[in-house]
Amino acid sequence: GETPAHIGGTTAFGDNVEDEWFIVYLVREITREFPGLAARIDDNDGEFLLIEAADFLPKWLNPENSDNRVFFYKGELHIIPLSETDEQECDLFPASPTISQALTLLSSHSEEFLAAEPIRTAVYKRISGYPEKIQASFHRAHCYLPAGIVAVLRQRPSLVAAAVQAFYLRDPVDLQACRSFQTFPPDQRVMTAVTFTKCLYAQLVQQKFVPDRRSGYTLPLPSHPQYKAYELGMKLAHGFEILCSKCSKVSPDSKRNVLSGPLWERFLSSLKEKNYFKGEMEGSAKYLELLHMAEDYFQQSVTKPESSVEVSPGDEILTLLQTTTIDLKEFETEAACLPPEDDDSWLEITPDDLDQMLKEARNESPPSSNEEEQKCDLEAVAESMKAFVSKVSTHEGAEMPWSSDESHVTFDVDSFTKALDRILGADSEELDSDDLDEEEEFDFSDEDDEDFNAENQSQDQKVSPNELIGSLKSYMKEMDRELAHTNVGKSFTTQKKAASSVNATTSQNTGPDSGAEDTELTPVDVDMNLVANLLESYSAQSGLAGPTSNILQSMGVHLPENADHIGSIKGARE
Secondary structure (H helix, E strand, O other): OOOOOOOOOOOOOOOOHHHHHHHHHHHHHHHHOOOOOOEOOOOEEHHHHHHHHHHHHHOOOOOOOOOOOEEEEEEEEEEOOOOHHHHHOOOOOOOOOOOHHHHHHHHHHHOOOOOOHHHHHHHHOOOOOHHHHHHHOEEEEEEEEEEEHHHHHHHOOOOHHHHHHHOOOOOOOHHHHHOOOOOOOOOEEEEEEEEEEEEHHHHOOOOOOOOOHHHHHOOOOOOOOOHHHHHHHHHHHHHHHHHOOOOOOHHHHHHHHHHHOOOHHHHHHHHHHHOOOOOOOOOHHHHHHHHHHHHHHHHHHHOOOHHOOOOOOHHHHHHHHHHOOOOHHHHHHHHOOOOOOOOOHOOOOOHHHHHHHEEEHHHOOOOOOHHHHHHHOOOHHHHHHHHHHHOOOOOOOOOOHHHHHEEEOOOHHHHHHHHHHHOOOOOOOHHHHHHHHHHHHOOOOOOHHHHHHHHHHHHHHOOHHHHHHHHHHHHHHHHHHHHHOOOOOOHHHHHOOOOOOHHHHOOOOOOHHHHHHHHOOOOOHHHHHHHHHHHHHHHHHOOOHHHHHHHHHHOOOOOOOOOOOOHHHHHOOO
């Protein structure tokens, strides 16, 4: 179609996300080495490079318009912005460019499309440490394996990944093939060193599995010094046997029929024209080897056209077994002088290690020993919550302010009044939901007349915004006076009285209940109640994740460990 010539690939990285970022590193280095190339990469989540830098993306960039906009070019991350037409039309879902359009724009405006520094920093942080980090991701362990598997792994060490995956994702149907072990019987086993990735090793060693008695695979006592090697070898052998049981079984007759048609003749003549056999004499060992490879490829192309290039791991293992010589004595000699296996203490993570990893992921510096720096600023807690509440949310959710300094709490009276006037209407103070319900329930006869009168009143009389605010304040005062005779107010912390002179003046007020009312109507300390409730909620979490810690941490506020009772913190704040 319109897509230009390119090289593409798909990798199933499974549970090891680090493999995905290793591919990102490779793609970036390829574009750095070959400046004429542009590369894009995504996964089942979409543009995961943008997900990694989600905190720093421009507002216009979202999953709907991010296709064909993110590229590696000349070793740097580039993001193609919206066109001027899309910006002028203010389209909510602007169309994404095609691959050809994106490449044209990228080649002519590469410097302008360079991603912002915070975005590039977030992405490059995930691939920092390569290529040195490659060796750190390996783990070498001793395994007691059948000699056939040892020979296969010498030719193709990467097949260990497919075997571990087959064992890790096994089902009862797969284990039926592991009752007899026709391909890898346990008779001839030797000790060998196998190199895993740390993820593969963890998947294999952490699964509890007891082999079928009919399989012939037995394990020594757990106290045996080589128990782990026997167990790892048993699990890995099950994985290889499962792979071989799933390979394509083609009868010789069907293979002969496929290779005798005109399609095969044209394919073979095409190979000869392109010097596939490299001048080898027809009938020689090298010629026959190349011919068998071509026959297998053609066979798979005809029977499975959708996966013509891909060879299943089971087929590859069986092919290697047929072409590889198994020297059992040589394997036993090498088993006597194996290199030591790697320490697997990295599998165990202490709570302190986990906290340190989380802090590093959040870009936090290690805790300071200075007590003053460890004190929590409760005013910052209150201001952060106010900033969070004051943020305008959308259908996509609420945005978290990173610090209270970024967003100051303001209150525009005029804007609030106009918004309230639009929502409630001019005659809002006369409308009460309970009254309307009662009128609809008990008085239906004059409904049309009342609607007509209400319309006339709204046209003749328009309440000014100041009068509307005044009516709301008086309404709130009446509510406060009603609640003053209940226990509701006692659940809130009120502000301190300003001075004794004010108290003296207040006590001279006339009326038997005026002093009591003023005492009850003392303004509530909003900040104090907010902080107290947050601390109480944080204490109820008992050190676990919860709403209070999640919200505050997302805004950059971290509460200290709950060493004291909330009451002492409240006293310190007061």
